[in-house]
Amino acid sequence: MTSRKPKRNQDEWIYQEVFDAILEQRLAPGTKLAEDAMGEIFNVSRTVIRKVLQRLSHERVVEIRPNRGAVVSAPSVDEARDIFAARRLIEAGITRLACANITDESADELEELIREEDRHYHQGDRSGGIRLSGEFHMRLAEIAGNDTLKGYLKELVTRTSLIIAQYEAPGNTICTHNDHQELVDAIRAGDAETAVPLMDRHIQACEDKLNLDGGEAAPDLKAIFSRVSLERTDAA
Amino acid sequence: MTSRKPKRNQDEWIYQEVFDAILEQRLAPGTKLAEDAMGEIFNVSRTVIRKVLQRLSHERVVEIRPNRGAVVSAPSVDEARDIFAARRLIEAGITRLACANITDESADELEELIREEDRHYHQGDRSGGIRLSGEFHMRLAEIAGNDTLKGYLKELVTRTSLIIAQYEAPGNTICTHNDHQELVDAIRAGDAETAVPLMDRHIQACEDKLNLDGGEAAPDLKAIFSRVSLERTDAA
DNA sequence: GCACACATGAATGTACACAATTTTTTTCCA
DNA sequence: TGGAAAAAAATTGTGTACATTCATGTGTGC
Structure with missing residues (x-):
């Protein structure tokens, strides 16, 4: 059907x-x-x-x-770092623009998104939570009002999701939801000097929770096996 | 053939x-x-x-x-402003990264590009000059070493060329070549605090030389005539 | 038994034919 | 003569057949 x-x-x-x-x-x-x-x-x-x-x-x-x-796509560690760096840069710009354009109405909508995101996470709906978290950032881009930057952010949010799928450290929730609330408070006040560093640290925290130092995703199979076979050759 | x-x-x-x-x-x-x-x-x-x-x-x-x-594509005035804003943001980030990664060798290559650009312009080869100017910015992105940002900049450079084709004020050369030389001097020294504002003002200058306030490119014909016909209807 | 070459199968790359849609031209009527 | 409807032409959207390429499996010689 x-x-x-x-x-x-x-x-x-x-x-x-x-x-x-x-x-x-x-x-x-x-x-x-x-x-x-x-x-x-x-x-x-x-x-x-x-x-x-x-x-x-x-x-x-x-x-x-x-x-x-x-x-x-299966982003490599290097790609992942590039993507997070790009996100920090672009979301900083978006946050600055959002601070200039924010209205109480759109700030309320952002808070509604945060509540919905929390609801999904508490119900154990991980997929929905990830989607809602992305939508929060996308809504911010819409408030900022720059379609070009919004398009880039959409790409980055999706690729971030791929990175999380590959490199998430076991037993860690990724996004700290309080970050989003603090962010809205600062943006609602139009306080870019507070909001921009908050956003930067929020994304940095996301990156830090991942296991980007450990090992590559797929290609390490090759590396692992080649090392093993070498060891056995030595032993024999 | x-x-x-x-x-x-x-x-x-x-x-x-x-x-x-x-x-x-x-x-x-x-x-x-x-x-x-x-x-x-x-x-x-x-x-x-x-x-x-x-x-x-x-x-x-x-x-x-x-x-x-x-x-x-025929970018509208609003799109054009968005694109320039995005370029200021992304090239600022790229400039900062380039300052961190610059070597004397790659700085020399940048200066060679500047000379070649000048050569084309002085020979009256406008098309070649535009292309070389874009290549300068792309080379900077390569030095910065972030492929994602490089991809975005490629798009923005091309779209900038479309904007110039539509909104260039008659009898104005667009890019001031001295800007590029000053930029390389600051980047070679690894001095981001000087280089980033230089880049920002360079792009702002580009935007300011365009005729973005005058009128839209194609659609304003429609608008103008619809207004005229309304006036005539009123008069009649 | 091992390595290399070849054959087979499955999947992608391209061209072409037909269907659906838009644009232009023609025709008809007021 | 002007305008609207209808027919025709041109252009894009989709499905399908065939060509090409790569991966896997098989066979042969050493």
């Missing part, structure tokens, strides 16, 4: 389905996205699937390897 | 051709890019052209209107 949507905006619909699945971590990094299989799932031809995959690839959410198909 | 490249990397080649043509302002904003025509020009099927157009569309360099084809 794939609920046949009207033929209009098929791509958009399929794109959203795949995008959400990745954002909510139902599709793990490295998962292969074969064109035939996806076409069968969504009842469209490979043509449409290819279009969706290319779009996701431009957003760096999936990786298309020539002649070898598409997989969900 | 379309110099048949090997079948490998056809997209990449065609993408570069179109991209360069837009960057060097040989394709004006608003120009229609029909699939059949482009396919004939490059001797490939529409399939390949569509792939290229979709990529350019995601980079906001062309706009794809559903069922109505692709045109070279």
Whole structure:
């Protein structure tokens, strides 16, 4: 029952389905996205699937390897650090703009998002919590009013979700929710000099909770086994 | 004589051709890019052209209107301001990183780029000058070493070129070349506190030289005439 | 038994044909 | 003659067939 949507905006619909699945971590990094299989799932031809995959690839959410198909991106440690650095920079700018444009009304909406996020987390709905946390940051970008920066942030939020899926240290919740509340307080007051450092530290804290020093995700298999075989060769 | 490249990397080649043509302002904003025509020009099927157009569309360099084809993007005044604001933010970050990573060798390369840029401008090669100026900023991003920010800057540089094509005030050269030299001096010294404001003012100067207050590019025709007809209706 | 070469299968890359939509031209009526 | 409706042409959207490439499995020679 794939609920046949009207033929209009098929791509958009399929794109959203795949995008959400990745954002909510139902599709793990490295998962292969074969064109035939996806076409069968969504009842469209490979043509449409290819279009969706290319779009996701431009957003760096999936990786298309020539002649070898598409997989969900698996950011390396270096990429992860680049992404967090970019987020600190861009969210600092967004926060500054938001402080200039904030109204009581939009500040209230932000607080509503925070409450909803808490609700999901307390109900054990991790996926929903991650999504809502991202929506908080996106709403801030909307308040800032710069569409270009908003587009970049959307990409960064999604890729951050991929990074968390790969490098989350076991038994750690990632985002401290109090951060968001303090942030709104400062932004509501239009106090950029307080809000910007808060945002910077918030994202830094996110990064610090991850296990980015430990080891790579997939490629370390190769490294591990090559070392093992070397040791055995030495012993023999 | 379309110099048949090997079948490998056809997209990449065609993408570069179109991209360069837009960057060097040989394709004006608003120009229609029909699939059949482009396919004939490059001797490939529409399939390949569509792939290229979709990529350019995601980079906001062309706009794809559903069922109505692709045109070279024509940024509005609001978009233009957003893009300059984003550039100030991102290039500030890049400049700071470059100050930390600079070596004498890469600083020398930057100065070589400046000289080449000057050479082109003095020979009256405007297109080449614009391209070289963009390459200077891109090289800085490479030195900074953050691939994500580099990708964003590439987009912003191209879109800036589109903005200049639309809103350049007549008889004004856009980029002051001395700016670039002062910038390299500060970066070579690793002096971020000097370099970052220099970069910020450099981009601000670029924006200020444009005619962003005057009027929109194409749509104002519509607005003007609709107002005129209203007035005439009142008068009659 | 091991390494290299070859054959097979599955998946992606491209071209083309047809369907759906938009734009232009033609036609008809007031 | 002007304008609106309808027909025609042109353009984009989608499905499908075929070409090409890569990965895996098999066989042969040493």
